[in-house]
Every structure is written in C-alpha cells, then in structure tokens.
Amino acid sequence: MLAALAAFHARAPDEAGPELWRLKRIVDAEMEDALWSHVIEGLLAQGAVQARGASLHLPTHSVELTPQEQAAAAPMLAALEQGRFDPPWTRDLARDFGLAEDEARRLLRKLAKAGQISQVVHDLFYHPSALAELAQLVRTLAEKAERDEGLPPGSGAVGAAAFRDASGLGRKRAIQVLEFFDRVGYTRRVGNGHLLRPQALWSYTTALPNS
Incomplete structure (x- = not known):
C-alpha cells in the first residue's frame, strides 16, 4: 500500500494524494471495506500515512504554496470558512478580493491539491x-x-x-x-x-x- 502511495505521488506530485476509497481501488478493489478501513486506521496511527482533508499521503510528500500565493489565498480561505455551508463561488471570491477569475481559480485549485480545502463541484470549494x-x-x-x-x-x-x-x-x-x-x-x-x-x-x- 505504501508503494502504491509512493507511485501515486510520483505520477501526480502536485496532488495531495488519493482519497481513501480511490486508494483502495488502486491497491485492491476486492478487499472488504471494513478490513481496508482497519488497515488505514493502523497506518495513520503509526504515522506511516497521513491525511490532509480527504486525501492520504506519505509523510514525506507535500504540496506547497509560495509565501506570495499563501498571502493571496488567506482572505479567500477566511471567506470560505465564514461561508460555512454556503461558501462563495470562485467568481465571487475573485471579485471580492480583486483577483482575475483565472488566478483565483488557480489558487483555489492549488489549495485543494494541498488539502486545505475541497472542491465539491466546479468552481465551488468548501472549508474543511x-x-x-x-x-x-x-x-x-x-x-x-x-x-x-x-x-x-x-x-x-x-x-x-x-x-x-x-x-x-x-x-x-x-x-x-x-x-x-x-x-x-x-x-x-x-x-x-x-x-x-x-x-x-x-x-x-x-x-x-x-x-
């Protein structure tokens, strides 16, 4: 399983990692769900695997934002958290914080890849x-x-x-x-x-x- 995660990171270095059940499909789609959950819980407890949002990753893997990107993203993160169950759409965040819509979308997608937020549908992101x-x-x-x-x-x-x-x-x-x-x-x-x-x-x- 750790080898499968390492291979995933090698193929997709800009993604935080696969979700729990996506990783199961990669490793062994036929494994019983309860057993798979037990295996993952054990690896998380040991620190061999870590979780960011809905994604699993090896401890050595990270997706980083530059300090400039993090500074630009911070007010959008706060707005998403404040929006709770009804967060603002990408276009609204871009307008409110003076960003081009494409730039706001790029930053939000990078935040999602870093595990700081999740994209529920196109251009709609939720705070964890x-x-x-x-x-x-x-x-x-x-x-x-x-x-x-x-x-x-x-x-x-x-x-x-x-x-x-x-x-x-x-x-x-x-x-x-x-x-x-x-x-x-x-x-x-x-x-x-x-x-x-x-x-x-x-x-x-x-x-x-x-x-």
Missing part, C-alpha cells in the same frame, strides 16, 4: 470545518434512520430530502454535497439513498501552510 460538520450530519441522519426503521448498524440510508432539511441547503446543493461524499468514499450511493461506508470516519486534518 464545514465539510466536517456536514459529514457529522450525514452520520447523525444515518443513525436516526436506523433507529426509526429498526435497521441494523450501517444500513441507514440518507436521502437528499432529509439532508436538505437538516442542513438548510437547497436541494441541488444538498445533492452535490452528498455526491461529493460518495466520490471521496465517505458514503456510497444505493438506490436513492447514501450509506456510510463501514467504519467511515471523516478526517478533520487539514494541511498547514507550506507543510
């Missing part, structure tokens, strides 16, 4: 604190569905309507966020619902500037 809240909300809704319907652990599905109502997001944005969680492997789509992956844990770790 907001995603952590939304991930916990998904877990809460899944557990509620299990209690209400008398289902065994791990089988409570979260629908777009329930997530929309609980988060206060519009339906389209709620679906986009749920699809993001599917994409990074926190949940998986089953019919019209989204199930938590076995032993799914949302990483609260974010990259420090130039770390």
Whole structure:
C-alpha cells in the first residue's frame, strides 16, 4: 500500500494524494471495506500515512504554496470558512478580493491539491470545518434512520430530502454535497439513498501552510 502511495505521488506530485476509497481501488478493489478501513486506521496511527482533508499521503510528500500565493489565498480561505455551508463561488471570491477569475481559480485549485480545502463541484470549494460538520450530519441522519426503521448498524440510508432539511441547503446543493461524499468514499450511493461506508470516519486534518 505504501508503494502504491509512493507511485501515486510520483505520477501526480502536485496532488495531495488519493482519497481513501480511490486508494483502495488502486491497491485492491476486492478487499472488504471494513478490513481496508482497519488497515488505514493502523497506518495513520503509526504515522506511516497521513491525511490532509480527504486525501492520504506519505509523510514525506507535500504540496506547497509560495509565501506570495499563501498571502493571496488567506482572505479567500477566511471567506470560505465564514461561508460555512454556503461558501462563495470562485467568481465571487475573485471579485471580492480583486483577483482575475483565472488566478483565483488557480489558487483555489492549488489549495485543494494541498488539502486545505475541497472542491465539491466546479468552481465551488468548501472549508474543511464545514465539510466536517456536514459529514457529522450525514452520520447523525444515518443513525436516526436506523433507529426509526429498526435497521441494523450501517444500513441507514440518507436521502437528499432529509439532508436538505437538516442542513438548510437547497436541494441541488444538498445533492452535490452528498455526491461529493460518495466520490471521496465517505458514503456510497444505493438506490436513492447514501450509506456510510463501514467504519467511515471523516478526517478533520487539514494541511498547514507550506507543510
């Protein structure tokens, strides 16, 4: 697994690293989800692998912003954090902070590659604190569905309507966020619902500037 991560970093040095379930597909797509989660938890505890946002990487790997890039990005990061569940779009950040839209987009994408933010859809980035809240909300809704319907652990599905109502997001944005969680492997789509992956844990770790 460590060799697979090293190979990924060699192929994509400007990316923070693959998400949990993307790495599983690279290493062994047939491995049981629970076993895979257990292996990763062990490697994280040992420090052999580290997490930045939704990405996993070797301790020796980093994506760095220059001091000038970090200074230009800092107010955008603050605006994304302040926006919480409804962060500003790239075009709005560019306008508010006097940047060309292409330059704002480049900086935001580099921040995402460094693990400091996550791109949910094109030109829409979320701060990790907001995603952590939304991930916990998904877990809460899944557990509620299990209690209400008398289902065994791990089988409570979260629908777009329930997530929309609980988060206060519009339906389209709620679906986009749920699809993001599917994409990074926190949940998986089953019919019209989204199930938590076995032993799914949302990483609260974010990259420090130039770390």
